[in-house]
Amino acid sequence: MKKNSKQDLLWIYRKMKTSRYFEERMEKAYLEGKQPVFNIGAGPVPGEMHLSNGQEPAAASMIVNLTKDDTVTATHRPHHQAIAKGVDLKKMTAEIFGKKTGLGKGKGGHMHLFDPIVKFSCGGIVGAGIPHAVGAALANKKKGTDRVAVAFIGEGAVNSGAFHESMNLAALWNLPLVVVVEDNSWGISVSKKNSTCVPTNDVRAAAYGIKGYGVRDNDPLKMYEVSKEAVERARKGEGPSIIEIETYRYLGHFQGDPELYRPKDEVSKLRAKDPIERLKKYLLEETLASEEDLRVLDQEIMKEVDNAYEFAINSAYPEPEEALEDVFV
Amino acid sequence: MPFDRTRMTINYLTMEATKQITRKLTGSKAMAQALEQEMNRDKNIFIMGEDVGKYGGIFGSTTGLYEKFGQERIMDTPISETGFIGAAIGAAAEGLRPIVELMFVDFHGVVMDQIYNHMAKIPYMSGGSVKLPIVLLTAVGGGYSDAAQHSQTLYASFGHLPGMKVVAPTFPNDIKGMLISAIRDDNPVVFMFHKTLQGLGWMDQLDASLGPVPEEVYTTPLDKAKVVREGKDVTIVGVQMMTVEALKAADKLVERGIDAEVIDLRSIKPIDKETLLKSVAKTGRMVVVDEDYYSYGITAEVSAIVASEGFKHLKAPIARLAIPDVPIPYSRVLEKYVIPDANDIINAVENMVTY
Ligand SMILES: Cc1ncc(C[n+]2csc(CCOP(=O)(O)OP(=O)(O)O)c2C)c(N)n1
Numbered sequence: 001m002k003k004n005s006k007q008d009l010l011w012i013y014r015k016m017k018t019s020r021y022f023e024e025r026m027e028k029a030y031l032e033g034k035q036p037v038f039n040i041g042a043g044p045v046p047g048e049m050h051l052s053n054g055q056e057p058a059a060a061s062m063i064v065n066l067t068k069d070d071t072v073t074a075t076h077r078p079h080h081q082a083i084a085k086g087v088d089l090k091k092m093t094a095e096i097f098g099k100k101t102g103l104g105k106g107k108g109g110h111m112h113l114f115d116p117i118v119k120f121s122c123g124g125i126v127g128a129g130i131p132h133a134v135g136a137a138l139a140n141k142k143k144g145t146d147r148v149a150v151a152f153i154g155e156g157a158v159n160s161g162a163f164h165e166s167m168n169l170a171a172l173w174n175l176p177l178v179v180v181v182e183d184n185s186w187g188i189s190v191s192k193k194n195s196t197c198v199p200t201n202d203v204r205a206a207a208y209g210i211k212g213y214g215v216r217d218n219d220p221l222k223m224y225e226v227s228k229e230a231v232e233r234a235r236k237g238e239g240p241s242i243i244e245i246e247t248y249r250y251l252g253h254f255q256g257d258p259e260l261y262r263p264k265d266e267v268s269k270l271r272a273k274d275p276i277e278r279l280k281k282y283l284l285e286e287t288l289a290s291e292e293d294l295r296v297l298d299q300e301i302m303k304e305v306d307n308a309y310e311f312a313i314n315s316a317y318p319e320p321e322e323a324l325e326d327v328f329v
Numbered sequence: 330m331p332f333d334r335t336r337m338t339i340n341y342l343t344m345e346a347t348k349q350i351t352r353k354l355t356g357s358k359a360m361a362q363a364l365e366q367e368m369n370r371d372k373n374i375f376i377m378g379e380d381v382g383k384y385g386g387i388f389g390s391t392t393g394l395y396e397k398f399g400q401e402r403i404m405d406t407p408i409s410e411t412g413f414i415g416a417a418i419g420a421a422a423e424g425l426r427p428i429v430e431l432m433f434v435d436f437h438g439v440v441m442d443q444i445y446n447h448m449a450k451i452p453y454m455s456g457g458s459v460k461l462p463i464v465l466l467t468a469v470g471g472g473y474s475d476a477a478q479h480s481q482t483l484y485a486s487f488g489h490l491p492g493m494k495v496v497a498p499t500f501p502n503d504i505k506g507m508l509i510s511a512i513r514d515d516n517p518v519v520f521m522f523h524k525t526l527q528g529l530g531w532m533d534q535l536d537a538s539l540g541p542v543p544e545e546v547y548t549t550p551l552d553k554a555k556v557v558r559e560g561k562d563v564t565i566v567g568v569q570m571m572t573v574e575a576l577k578a579a580d581k582l583v584e585r586g587i588d589a590e591v592i593d594l595r596s597i598k599p600i601d602k603e604t605l606l607k608s609v610a611k612t613g614r615m616v617v618v619d620e621d622y623y624s625y626g627i628t629a630e631v632s633a634i635v636a637s638e639g640f641k642h643l644k645a646p647i648a649r650l651a652i653p654d655v656p657i658p659y660s661r662v663l664e665k666y667v668i669p670d671a672n673d674i675i676n677a678v679e680n681m682v683t684y
Pocket residue numbers: 075076077124125126127153154155156157158184186187188253379408410432436439
């Protein structure tokens with residue numbers, strides 16, 4: 001690891017921690033009003049909830065290489081990606097609570113977060129964000145900027161038609177695009193083995209004549225290194241690439257998922273290799289940070305997240321009639 | 330012996346004494362039972378879809394089937410809707426009888442070409458020489474804050490396109506009977522089931538999602554609406570959750586001296602004009618309630634049928650309640666505002682009787 005990466009690594013640590021703490025609070029907030037009897041529509045945060053605990057390296061170690069002006073399209077599991085991209089945390093949390101102060105005035109919800117200021121979007125239809133990133137990359141190229149676009153997807157989305165069409169377009173037009181495949185082994189209950197004909201998706205890059213990278217075992221350092229290269233290549237006009245990172249899904253597909261399809265000890269084994277703990281260990285060993293530095297940082301992070309929740313909880317709901325606004329702008 | 334429950338009312342207490350075993354089942358159990366019984370009967374039937382295997386379908390429609398029939402006949406697919414729903418067309422043309430599940434109807438966008446340009450049109454374009462006996466199962470409906478891309482019903486989007494039968498039963502016994510009919514039909518049938526009516530432990534618990542279902546195999550027609558409550562003052566037409574809301578409204582209207590008839594449409598395509606017209610001939614007033622969008626939707630279709638073929642019976646303009654042409658918002662207050670409910674129906678009826 002190069003010396004000048006200290007700032008980057010601390011940034012990655014901060015974003016991973018922020019995301020983890022945000023999700024841990026969300027897990028609790030989501031369960032409010034849903035106990036003892038779980039009802040998906042009840043409580044202050046109703047609807048489906050897809051949390052990203054364990055998947056932080058995929059987002060933070062990539063996005064550290066981006067600026068505010070680079071575009072990110074994300075998935076139905078978008079919080080870690082949004083937090084790393086610098087989406088306004090207060091407005092994002094308020095959106096998830098269905099409040100008027102939210103990014104979408106309460107109309108979007110957790111799967112539909114849009115923050116054009118930092119060029120972030122996500123959506124509930126698997127694979128749908130990939131062509132949007134192709135379009136952003138196309139726009140960047142047409143405008144003659146060196147900005148890039150990054151599409152985050154799950155390994156399940158690689159089997160959608162949208163993926164193949166988009167990759168061919170990006171390669172054909174030599175666009176500044178990087179697709180990050182977050183391989184958490186599962187598409188709801190369907191394992192990667194049962195959905196995908198090749199063991200890793202980086203090899204699929206060959207089908208489009210582009211570069212493919214694989215990152216094993218949720219490694220935040222390796223992900224950083226590889227992402228840096230892929231983003232630099234894209235910026236220099238050397239074309240698109242695919243990065244697949246093996247990552248961990250600690251929780252159910254959505255909250256309330258009975259997870260009967262999953263081996264009982266899978267999650268505990270994954271948690272034992274937690275990527276945040278691994279990065280922390282590295283930072284300390286390499287004396288890039290002291291215990292005290294990280295303790296202070298953790299406190300800052302908790303404060304930022306707590307403030308966002310407080311803002312969300314204290315914000316007002318929209319008036320019912322506001323449902324009729326914003327159809328046309 | 331197959332029998333027709335079309336003319337039965339919803340008052341199960343007076344259900345005729347039968348020798349068959351009748352159990353109370355949820356919507357999802359009724360579906361799973363229909364699928365199992367038909368799969369036992371016909372080896373050509375198989376099921377494909379996302380999470381239909383061990384998971385048993387996100388909304389429980391294939392619960393227990395993987396354990397009974399194995400992965401050859403209950404096939405989990407990758408997230409490749411164009412691929413596997415398109416494959417159903419090819420397999421059906423070869424003589425198999427595929428049942429495919431599109432997890433949420435909202436996802437039809439990625440596969441609509443296969444559905445409406447191919448599944449729906451090939452039988453016609455081939456002059457009837459190619460049969461496509463496919464059942465497309467799909468979950469519809471909102472009301473639990475799943476937002477714009479996971480809450481739609483899209484009844485009318487499918488009903489608009491020729492070449493597919495489109496059904497949306499409400500109660501468990503209709504769910505079973507209509508699913509068996511759909512499987513036996515030689516045409517493509519879009520079978521829409523409402524999430525909230527599946528009787529799932531993790532959603533709202535509704536009385537309507539649990540009901541008596543005969544254990545024996547029976548069919549229910551795919552082209553008949555059902556009068557689920559008889560009345561003389563006003564006809565309320567609903568589909569799925571809107572039928573449930575209409576029944577709630579009808580109970581409240583009694584207190585105000587109004588006797589409402591409630592029709593559960595069940596079949597979106599073909600639509601049962603006869604039942605609609607017969608009812609309006611009796612009541613002279615009609616409210617149509619839909620959990621789909623307002624413009625060009627079921628409320629428009631039913632109103633047009635009654636206005637053009639039953640005009641002489643009308644004592645008041647027809648009232649239409651539907652989602653007011655906005656995507657379905659996430660926040661509970663907003664969603665509640667756009668989806669019609671019993672109160673909206675009561676208001677519409679009251680305005681109508683004083684017309
Ligand atoms: C087109 C489409 N098909 C199906 C779904 C339902 N669905 C939502 S998430 C998901 C699994 C996605 O798996 P993956 O892409 O690996 O992402 P993960 O959930 O593991 O993060 C499925 C099947 C959907 N939202 N969109």
